Amino acid sequence: xxxxxxxxxxxxxxxxxQALGGCSVDVEEGSVTALIGPNGSGKTTLFNVITGYExxxxxxxxxxxxxxxxxxxxxxxxxxxGRTFQLTRIFPRLTxxxxxxxxxxxxxxxxxxxxxxxxxxxDRHRAMExxxxxxxxxxxxxxxxxxxxxxRKLLELAYVLVADPAVVLLDEPAGGVNxxxxxxxxARIRELNAAGKTFLIVEHNxxxxxxxxxxxxxxxxxxxxxxGPPAIIREDPRVLDAYLGIAEEDLxxxxxxxxxx
Amino acid sequence: MSELKGAAxxxxxxxxxxxxxxxERPRVSGKLLRAAGIAMVxxxxxVYPLVITNGLATTIAVDGxxxxxAAAAWNIFSGxxxxxxxxxxxFFGSGAYTVAxxxxxxxxxxxxxxxxxxxxxxxxxxxxxxCGLVALRVRRHTFVVIxxxxxxxxxxxxxxxxxxxxxxxxxxxxxxxxxxxYNDPFYYIALAIAxxxxxxxxxxxxxxxxxxxxxxxxxxxxxxxxGVRAMRVKLSAFVISAFITALVGGLWxxxxxxxxxxxxxxxxxxxxxALMAFLGGLGTVAGPVLGALIIEPAQQYLTxxxxxxxxxxxxxxxxxxxxxxxxxxxxxxxxxxLISKWTARRENRR
Numbered sequence: 001x002x003x004x005x006x007x008x009x010x011x012x013x014x015x016x017x018q019a020l021g022g023c024s025v026d027v028e029e030g031s032v033t034a035l036i037g038p039n040g041s042g043k044t045t046l047f048n049v050i051t052g053y054e055x056x057x058x059x060x061x062x063x064x065x066x067x068x069x070x071x072x073x074x075x076x077x078x079x080x081x082g083r084t085f086q087l088t089r090i091f092p093r094l095t096x097x098x099x100x101x102x103x104x105x106x107x108x109x110x111x112x113x114x115x116x117x118x119x120x121x122x123d124r125h126r127a128m129e130x131x132x133x134x135x136x137x138x139x140x141x142x143x144x145x146x147x148x149x150x151x152r153k154l155l156e157l158a159y160v161l162v163a164d165p166a167v168v169l170l171d172e173p174a175g176g177v178n179x180x181x182x183x184x185x186x187a188r189i190r191e192l193n194a195a196g197k198t199f200l201i202v203e204h205n206x207x208x209x210x211x212x213x214x215x216x217x218x219x220x221x222x223x224x225x226x227x228g229p230p231a232i233i234r235e236d237p238r239v240l241d242a243y244l245g246i247a248e249e250d251l252x253x254x255x256x257x258x259x260x261x
Numbered sequence: 262m263s264e265l266k267g268a269a270x271x272x273x274x275x276x277x278x279x280x281x282x283x284x285e286r287p288r289v290s291g292k293l294l295r296a297a298g299i300a301m302v303x304x305x306x307x308v309y310p311l312v313i314t315n316g317l318a319t320t321i322a323v324d325g326x327x328x329x330x331a332a333a334a335w336n337i338f339s340g341x342x343x344x345x346x347x348x349x350x351x352f353f354g355s356g357a358y359t360v361a362x363x364x365x366x367x368x369x370x371x372x373x374x375x376x377x378x379x380x381x382x383x384x385x386x387x388x389x390x391x392c393g394l395v396a397l398r399v400r401r402h403t404f405v406v407i408x409x410x411x412x413x414x415x416x417x418x419x420x421x422x423x424x425x426x427x428x429x430x431x432x433x434x435x436x437x438x439x440x441x442x443y444n445d446p447f448y449y450i451a452l453a454i455a456x457x458x459x460x461x462x463x464x465x466x467x468x469x470x471x472x473x474x475x476x477x478x479x480x481x482x483x484x485x486x487x488g489v490r491a492m493r494v495k496l497s498a499f500v501i502s503a504f505i506t507a508l509v510g511g512l513w514x515x516x517x518x519x520x521x522x523x524x525x526x527x528x529x530x531x532x533x534x535a536l537m538a539f540l541g542g543l544g545t546v547a548g549p550v551l552g553a554l555i556i557e558p559a560q561q562y563l564t565x566x567x568x569x570x571x572x573x574x575x576x577x578x579x580x581x582x583x584x585x586x587x588x589x590x591x592x593x594x595x596x597x598x599l600i601s602k603w604t605a606r607r608e609n610r611r
Contacts, residue, residue: 051486073485083486091479094472102476103487114470114497163488 010059037219082165092145100127332537332549334505343478348408354526356510385507419522542591
């Protein structure tokens with residue numbers, strides 16, 4: 001397996017707060033990798049420095065063999081890294097279909113007529129397929145501002161996929177949505193992953209993460225404190241300490257209790 | 262406008278969208294209605310100076326049609342991208358002064374002066390590049406403030422540079438046209454530019470470029486993260502907008518016959534074009550046309566018939582307040598929403 005997305009010793013400070021301190025994360029091609037950690041551990045900041053929304057102070061970011069350190073968002077996207085935001089960001093005054101077509105605009109180096117109608121038949125067809133895939137196709141003609149929160153999450157997922165990025169970064173895809181929709185989103189991710197799409201997911205919903213992700217990286221105070229498959233991470237005392245605030249002594253006591261019974 | 266009609270109630274897995282057949286009818290008749298409306302406005306504008314020959318009326322008409330282009334050009338940038346420019350008089354004035362200085366220094370007279378119009382447009386576009394590179398680095402209120410600052414820099418330059426002749430201004434060469442039909446050529450040149458600008462605005466709105474602009478208006482950072490080269494797109498729209506504004510600025514100079522710093526670089530121009538677009542419908546194609554046809558004649562009429570110079574400006578300010586407070590989306594979007602609600606209600610009653 002090769003890493004398709006690599007952050008190496010990435011550091012970022014906001015004033016006196018060290019959001020990321022020498023943080024390294026590898027995302028293997030074809031994997032669903034989770035990035036977990038307590039609030040303020042630097043997960044979203046890592047997303048932001050990878051996708052060009054924040055400049056990093058030190059370290060490097062690579063997509064495949066290409067260095068994308070501090071590249072602007074449009075270039076990162078053109079190189080195959082798409083992302084969603086924790087607080088869903090759609091284009092409210094465009095129709096759902098127009099939202100989908102925004103992401104088809106990136107053309108690499110090919111020069112296209114800017115005055116051509118937005119979205120050729122091929123683009124529209126692909127956009128419609130993805131809307132059907134996510135289950136919001138009947139809203140294609142509606143203004144995006146009329147969508148519910150869950151539908152906006154689905155739209156955001158759909159339009160990131162339009163340009164067929166190699167890696168998709170999802171910032172809390174299950175945040176604030178109802179359980180059946182969480183299942184729906186998880187099923188879509190699994191299906192896409194089976195077709196070869198790579199995901200890096202920030203998520204607080206542990207059932208969602210443990211169920212879906214083959215590999216987990218745990219962040220605390222801006223550094224990776226543990227990595228591995230869910231079974232290992234679930235048992236890792238450093239993770240429990242960082243994430244749940246359970247000290248190792250408590251765990252030891254629990255073990256003793258278990259042994260006593 | 263059709264997107265409003267297509268709006269379906271939210272709900273992830275409810276039934277497929279309601280019956281399709283009744284929806285088709287208002288859409289088709291809406292299209293017909295719109296085509297008929299456009300044809301009527303175009304026909305009325307085309308024959309106007311042939312029917313109405315009163316000098317004051319045709320003078321106001323020339324101004325009105327010039328402002329259709331100015332408002333539509335402003336809307337191509339500000340309406341589509343959401344970056345509200347209050348400095349477009351920079352380009353209007355630069356166009357006016359380009360024609361004025363060119364005609365003076367190259368001793369052009371009569372119809373030959375019109376040959377300077379393309380040059381005026383190019384000068385406006387060239388000026389827009391550095392202005393845009395500075396102003397478009399910031400957003401929202403800061404952008405508005407920078408455009409106002411740029412405007413005052415240009416007005417001050419017109420007052421103080423030697424080649425603009427300062428506050429004395431530059432007089433246009435005299436045209437030896439028959440007084441009865443003097444306004445007509447100006448009217449038809451202005452109308453041709455207005456038609457071209459409106460067509461371009463329509464073309465851009467539905468284009469890839471237009472979609473990128475409207476995506477920037479809604480969420481610029483999100484658009485960048487989906488591959489939109491925001492700076493390039495914004496700057497292109499700014500330059501196109503400046504090109505047209507300077508073009509009509511050049512025409513306006515020759516029509517008015519004089520370039521003075523306070524009128525070529527006029528803050529009222531900045532407010533007027535914005536108000537026209539807001540009144541008609543920001544970001545729509547027809548909105549600025551409608552806004553210009555309402556506001557510019559009203560303003561000209563008030564200025565020429567009422568002796569108190571400031572009354573028209575006070576009324577303009579008051580109208581701006583009324584539009585922003587009561588009709589923030591403009592006549593066209595609010596009107597079309599009302600019409601589609603009304604037709605939907607009528608369909609439901611059947």
